[in-house]
Amino acid sequence: MARKLAVLLSILTIFFSISPALVLAETAETESGELITAPHAVLMEASTGTIIYEKDKDTQVSPASITKIMTLILIFDELEKGTLHMEDEVVTSAHAKSMGGSQVFLEEGEKQTVETMIKCIVVASGNDASVAMAEHIAGSESEFVKRMNERAKGLGMENTNFEDCCGLTESSNHYTTANDVALMSRELITKYPKILDYSSIWMEDITHVTAQGTKEFCLTNTNKLVRGYDGCVGLKTGSTSIAKYCVSAVAKRDGITLISVVMTAPDYKVRFKDAAAMLNLGFGSCNMYTxxxxxxxxxxxxxxxxxxxxxxxxxxxxxxxxxxxxxxxxxxxxxxxxxxxxxxxxxxxxxxxxxxxxxxxxxxxxxxxxxxxxxxxxxxxxxxxxxxxxxxxxxx
Structure with missing residues (x-):
């Protein structure tokens, strides 16, 4: 009961601390004369891969839970190959249950469908769900991480190396860049646009069925731009003490899809404000000929x-x-x-x-x-x- 109350209070605190006025920030320069405050950023148009705005985009930084974008790519790769299906059941191991940080509180031995696990990963950023899926697909998290790094190389992510599948690690050998995050975000949403059906969910209940009984758990989207920015359809946030605050936000308007990546922002308000400012810049300046x-x-x-x-x-x-x-x-x-x-x-x-x-x-x-x-x-x-x-x- 105490844990459920703590989770609820945490969700409410985040929800009420971010006002629509902040998220719908105008495209205005900061006091230093720059468009954004965060030190690393990229604004990319998804269909062409054109970079519209960049700021120190190739510096290696910790990605935190943005790591899960690559985890989702590998999940959808298996779905496309037919080796995995949305209705398949995934069993949570003791290792997956033991994950700290952001989680959906899966119990050891608990079964959830692949589709539910995807929602847990992209909506609520569940570390436990990410590891459970990694083990289900590759047999172990370490083998899954090898595949993540191979996939990253195939996308030209030259400044990226993964050490885990969820971004919880504090290893200095787990790094990426704003540019590389944009590359893998583009791969996910253009090759597997179905992900946007899940990443745009604001709130949804899942059901835990364990030896202790049945209980509901509410997934709440960690990306507040989904509700506060016109046209936003996801994608992924991340934050740790090392990575600070990150986001890869996807928004669609008038046939144009933009990917706004912010890395190492000093706080969650700056993360969303900067992402919105870049999106405003993009939608205000871009026209697509088709x-x-x-x-x-x-x-x-x-x-x-x-x-x-x-x-x-x-x-x-x-x-x-x-x-x-x-x-x-x-x-x-x-x-x-x-x-x-x-x-x-x-x-x-x-x-x-x-x-x-x-x-x-x-x-x-x-x-x-x-x-x-x-x-x-x-x-x-x-x-x-x-x-x-x-x-x-x-x-x-």
Missing amino acids: DENKDELKPVTVKKSIDGEAQCQYQGPFQYLDTKGQSFDKIEKKIKLKKEVTAPVKKGDKAGTAEYYLDGEKIGSVDIVFKTDVEKSNYFDYIKKSVQDWLVAESS
């Missing part, structure tokens, strides 16, 4: 094939982020296709590019690829086609 590339493309001649040509398609849409107030009316698209190729052709092989120019300057491109395989023809193919052509001519 070409869905739905127009038809002419086929490419394919020598030594029966069909004689191959259909093409764009590899995807094109997006360009403008922060200078330029007019998109002057954007010009140039299609550059190969005149001919020789069979065989594989689906997905590059057939050309669509290049985009603004005031004569190239701003990007999208590959054009073949839609289907085109096999190389042989002697019998030519005979068969000749017979078919003759039959068609006779019937007409």
Whole structure:
């Protein structure tokens, strides 16, 4: 009973100490003339990876619970592979239960679904839930951490090393940077946008079922911007005595998604105020040009094939982020296709590019690829086609 009361008081203290006026801070310079107070920060546009604002973004610092962003990436990797399912039950070990700091008070032997564990991690920042998931996926937390570091290298996070899966450690060998946090945040929300359905939850009850009985526990989002900043949909906060106060906040407005990373802020108010200030800067200065590339493309001649040509398609849409107030009316698209190729052709092989120019300057491109395989023809193919052509001519 005493523990439940302490948790409730803690939640209420945090809730009432952060006013909407603070979270909805205007984009204004600090007394020192800077946009933000915190020493390390990055504002990134998610779809293009464009950095809009930065402040000492490559200095290695302790990430605290922002570590869990990589833990969530690995969880969703397993879900995508089909080796893990949302309805799978995860058993809490004694080691997972023993985690201190931020937790959801899982008991040893308690079972929760993967989906519930994800909520516990991203909403309430549960260290116990993070370790339980790490053990379930990799057999041990140490093996899971190895995978975290491998995944980080694959994302180009050159200034990051993890020692645990939740950020509770005080090891100096557990570090990252504002830039690297933005990189892994972008990977999580663009590859697995489902996470935003969970990270945007403000409050939700889960049910503990243990040998002691059944009881409800309320998850409360540690990211107060979810409720205090228009368009915020998560993502993750962190704080320890070493890391101080950190946040990677994601917000969406008018088709633009921004990632606002603040590291080593002196207190929780500055953490949220700085994140909001950068988001205001981004939404106030960014415009997105998007070409869905739905127009038809002419086929490419394919020598030594029966069909004689191959259909093409764009590899995807094109997006360009403008922060200078330029007019998109002057954007010009140039299609550059190969005149001919020789069979065989594989689906997905590059057939050309669509290049985009603004005031004569190239701003990007999208590959054009073949839609289907085109096999190389042989002697019998030519005979068969000749017979078919003759039959068609006779019937007409």
